[in-house]
Amino acid sequence: MDIYMLLGLGLALLLTVVLMPIFIPLLKRMKFGQSIREEGPESHMKKTGTPTMGGLVYLIAIIATVLIVGMIADVLTAKVFVLLLVLFGFGLIGFLDDFIKVVLKRNLGLTSLQKLIGQIVIAAISFFLLNGVGFDTAVSIPFTSVSLELSMVYVLFMIFWLVGFSNAVNLTDGLDGLVAGTASIAFAAYGVLAIMQDETGIAIFTFSVTGALLGFLVFNKYPAKVFMGDTGSLALGGALAMVSILLKQELLLLLIGLVFVIETLSVILQVGSFKLRKKRIFKMSPIHHHFELSGWSEWKVVTVFWLVGLIAAVIAIALEVM
Template sequence: MDVYLLLGFGIALLLTAGLMPVFIPLLQRMKFGQSIREEGPESHMKKTGTPTMGGLVFLIAIILTAFGTAFFTDLLTVELMILLLVLFGYGLIGFLDDFIKVVLKRNLGLTSLQKLIAQILIAVVSFLLLGMVEFDTGLVIPFTSISIELSGLYVLFIVFWLVGFSNAVNLTDGLDGLVAGTASIAFAAFGVLAIRQDEGAIALFTFIVAGALIGFLIFNKYPAKVFMGDTGSLALGGALAMVSILLKQELLLLLIGLVFVIETASVILQVGSFKLRKKRIFKMSPIHHHFELSGWSEWKVVSVFWLVGLIAAVIAVVLEVM
């Protein structure tokens, strides 16, 4: 089993790293360049025109590697198919959003309602597919034996979890390499837990995603040659949430994905404070921009956030396996 996990990791890494040098010039020729938000930090304006939608490459690498490796290892399970469906579905939403932004030149992309409806639809389909396997609809409290039975209400939880974390990862994707690094750490952490639970297909998926992200990080680290776009970030967030659901470690994602939680909380607090008090808590949200405007270099912000993500993931895994 461990050999196939490493094989999947390596193939996805090499496939992503090998395709990216071909894909980046193609994006440049097609003028698929990132439009930087005017309300963002002024220092980011120099990134205007950097190729985006790079998430397409690692999504293709993940899907091809998963199908190929799982076929030869008899791990092409319903769970793996659900994970690939969520990855593809949320990636498609992100692709349409990016396409509208970079090709149709509408900087806001899909409307919030259009995104929400599509995200909910994929979450509901995922819940229905879970009916094909014996699935526990209880919500396990981390580090305890307590489980809260949700029964039919579990579909509402799945919708909330997938929509919430896909958007949380999307919000985090504002600095070079930030999401690629933190997401690879989170997937690797769940991979360790999947191995412990003898969930081979889920472990294979997490290691493949981690490998693809490290391959992408070669080109996405500061200064980034390519961005993943919503194509990548929405797909990663949705898939990460579904991994936690399939492993029955849903709430543990709050710790393993601590950086994504903090980023989202900073936006909620900022908006709430401004509406209620007409005052801002942070210089800018999400919080990674606050640190930038406080004088931190982009690389320092990313490095510290990676470290926070790594420490949180290690604590979560250690406490769970004890």
């Protein structure tokens, strides 16, 4: 691995580990505690009051690391700045949602429409910025040399992809350490692909995210001392989708991000089944709650999902290399 990738991973991890112990007591003093929804598993009620919006810390660590290491490596290209734009923009939407819910005590936060509009605007801006520097608007078919040219229609695909995976990661963020672990695996997998494509700037970004999430996991693993909140999860999902787009490995994200796909499908199937048949498929959705209510410990659910994410990522890279 290139020294710059290691530097990015190590610096982001260090910044997160150093800043988080300062940030957690501050959140407690400001009473930025998580409210647990009543319809969730009863065992989660003990988490009420755990500091949230911890994603703000690792976002700061990622942005600072990418700018510092990117400047040293001289790879602060348009692609890197678009990644930072998406990370910051989607993080800002999540921050506003968290702030309204936690600080202003309005349980619903931003409306779904408000969040959707914000996500669409950021995705559209990203497309036109990339289009201005001659971005490839074809969608690659994984494990083949085939690609589908979308031209200006690609903007609709980009909006769908960023909004979809941003919300998918957000849905997955329901157990201690679940998203921090699965997302770090997914970003690391794309980091390997970035190295294979000689995309140093993107590789620095992905490994910086991986390092920051591993640092966050120290405090977010079960039992969590802090949650990432929508601030962190929306930013991670949007950035992960943009990485897949910039590396022209868009559809491969369906395999690398398999856990996020399964979690989202479980919600869609649950809602669809209840509306059409008045019956539920799962004991509760997203599906990680189904396993909890089936008797699995929270830690077992998380580690199994990490393993599924790791296996999917390894298979994706192996098939791509072949």
